[in-house]
Amino acid sequence: VERPNSNDTAKMADFVDGTCKSVVEACEALGLDEGFDWDDALLDLNVERCSYCDWWYDSCMLTEVPQKNGFFCDQCLAEFGIEKD
Numbered sequence: 001v002e003r004p005n006s007n008d009t010a011k012m013a014d015f016v017d018g019t020c021k022s023v024v025e026a027c028e029a030l031g032l033d034e035g036f037d038w039d040d041a042l043l044d045l046n047v048e049r050c051s052y053c054d055w056w057y058d059s060c061m062l063t064e065v066p067q068k069n070g071f072f073c074d075q076c077l078a079e080f081g082i083e084k085d
Ligand SMILES: [Zn+2]
Pocket: 050, 051, 052, 053, 054, 055, 072, 073, 074, 075, 076, 077
């Protein structure tokens, strides 16, 4: 899958960061192509989805939980009863 250019990726990151908007929703709002690998491109800008609640966060806000096979925000960790180190 092709990757979007860095300009569009930055626009997308601004749009979704701190929200639970879908990539499709963001593409429609911004007039961007849904066919790109946005998740991968956004990860380069350290913008990443919580694996449970689907909100977008800065990667540094998420904690990897190997036994749940993903990266999760503080609220979801609390819901799982998992303490951060
Ligand atoms: Zn979460």
